[in-house]
Amino acid sequence: MALTPPAYASTPATAFERLLTIMDDLRLNCPWDKKQTLESLRHLTIEEVYELSDSILAADMPEIKKELGDIMLHLVFYARIASETNNFNITDVLNGICEKLINRHPHIYGDVNVNDENDVKRNWEQIKLKEGNKSVLGGVPVSLPALVKASRIQEKARGVGFDWEEKSQVWAKVEEEMQEFRNEFNAEDETTIDHERAESEFGDLLFSLINYARFININPEDALEKTNRKFIKRFQYLENKAAENGKQLHDMSLDEMDVFWNEAKKL
CATH class of the missing domain: 1.10.287.1080 (MazG-like)
Known part of the structure; x- marks a missing residue:
């Protein structure tokens, strides 16, 4: 029924x-x-x-x-x-x-005064520690994708004051990490690299770029996903144009593909 x-x-x-x-x-x-x-x-x-x-x-x-x-x-x-x-x-x-x-917003439901959102975030992390968290970073899920996890780690560290003071300092760190990575993996040098060390330096470089993105209010996950979508759109345009001309991509030269790719960039 x-x-x-x-x-x-x-x-x-x-x-x-x-x-x-x-x-x-x-x-x-x-x-x-x-x-x-x-x-x-x-x-x-x-x-x-x-x-x-x-x-x-x-x-x-x-x-x-x-x-x-x-x-x-x-x-x-x-x-x-x-x-x-x-x-x-x-x-x-x-x-x-x-x-x-209620407990984590004492500036709303209590007598705590805050000046801005940074004060709110600092209070939030301090309250979590009082609730039993052993580490400020303890609430970051282990299974988060690495890019998102890096952002959350940096945000939480900032919440307790562990952060750069100026974005120029963060950019200097990006340049430092770029140079260290270049030293491990020089594009002009065909010498076999130490893969583990290069991987480590590349991770440091990504981490510093994510940190800089935070300072200029860019969400790195959103930024990368938008670039992914842009690439997919342009690549599919390239595939369609090749098909219209009776060609397969693997039979085309890079110069031939670049013609359609540049057309796609103008759309």
Whole structure:
């Protein structure tokens, strides 16, 4: 017998209640939803977050709304599964984040004075240490992609005052790391390099560039992804133009491909 779906909601509270009701219905009656576990949902949640990221970069508001809904479903799903073993429920989750936000914003819910966002970030990190974190960097997930992780490490270090004072100092560090990498891997020198040392120096160079990006308010992950998309668009233009001329890329010279590549850059 079919269930009657809960009515369309007109307020945040009733809309959230509607989602919880649907989640309960699915968990009890849908063969697929009944089988899911915290572990089985994990990779799906990661995929949904990347889809949200794609829609944000594309500035596609209808798609952003859709992806937020997908992620909201996952959050409710995790809480529902945990409630079945009496570990916690959605109310515990919501109260938990509310209490954390209240505690970590004493300038809003207490008598602490702040001058700017940097004061807020410093207070945030200090409060986390008081809550039991053994290290300022302890909250950086181990599995974060390296580029994102480098940004978060630097932000957290800055939160406790461990940072350069001027961006000119950071750029000097970039140039220093570039020279050290060049010493390990000179483009004009065909001598076999020490791969491990070159890799280490290249990592240092990337880390310093990410640091400089932070000083000039550029998100390195966003910047690189936009460059990736730009390259894909231009490369696909190159492929299409080659096909229109009855050619395969592997049969073309680099000079021939450059003609189409330069056309793509003008689009």
